[in-house]
Amino acid sequence: MKGKALEGEGQRKRRKHLDVTAAYWEPQIKTYGFRKNTGLLLVEMKAGAEMLDSLGQGLVHMGNLRIPFHLVFMQVSEGGLISVYLLIQPEWEKDLIECVRPTSPVGIEVISPVDMLSFQGPHFGERFGILDAAFQALSSKKIRVIASVCSMSCVYLVLEAGQGERAASALSETFEVPKAFPLRS
């Protein structure tokens, strides 16, 4: 692939105006199945934008130790401070801290133990209202969502520890879980 192909004016215009949407709604939203992960750790790594390289190197070090992640996402706060959030298995906590500590410009904090639910469904990347439907189903049972990430056709919900089972049950009233692909842990 040639990067310069991206620079064409025609392509830039098309990129600006094309949007794909699918505007249908089902009484019970179809999914390809749910995945539940309980007892994970939510970890925050914080650095100034100029220290992002150190943060990247810390992550490479963790990768070399084969520390797997369940979810990773980044947010930028006022003043350009970068926070990278990681969801990992608790047994990796010590290794993780040891990987990051030597790169002193990066702060690390274990926020809390959490549960996570994730699911995918047909056209989720192009449809409105999917995350809202999940939030409403959880709110109705007073289940607090700590964090959420939607990307491509995947929805991730990070919940307080111990809420995974209740959340899965609440979501199954709004979303259809295919019999062939029941809830996986």
Next chain:
Amino acid sequence: MGEVDGSAGMQKIAMEGLNASAEMVEVGIYDSSGLGYRLTEFPRLLARDRINMHFFVGLERGGEVRSACGIAAVNKGRLKALAEWEPHLKAGMEYRDGIVLLSVFPHQFDLKAVGFALSALTAARIPLRGFCSSLSALTFVTEPSYLAKAVAALQECFHISSSRTDLLEAP
């Protein structure tokens, strides 16, 4: 995760593909009122007017809510009009025109891939508005004018199979 030798003997991680989204608008939402449930309110607002989010990253912690989402540029006006009816949300909303999503896949849940990408994009001075993982892809939020440079930076650390490398016109 598969690794191959790069041109300078540097190890590159094998990736099957890379794609870029259409240009869109990023909406940032920040609230520190501590009133709770604000994480859920913004998606509610969009759903009410059938506006799709192409990505969403949100976190509620210590009474603070910080979210970012991508919507089609054509929907910005509708969202602004909707927000007029929700002054508490409107106060914390910020619009950034002209962002794109650049995704590489599959990440295979390997932090080395995340670290390589982050370091490569930083070294190339690519403005990064955020990133997140999905089941298969790592998706980076940047500016359209840096897209070609960002693709080149990622190609420095990933060996991307040419047969699956394409740039899509829509997310």
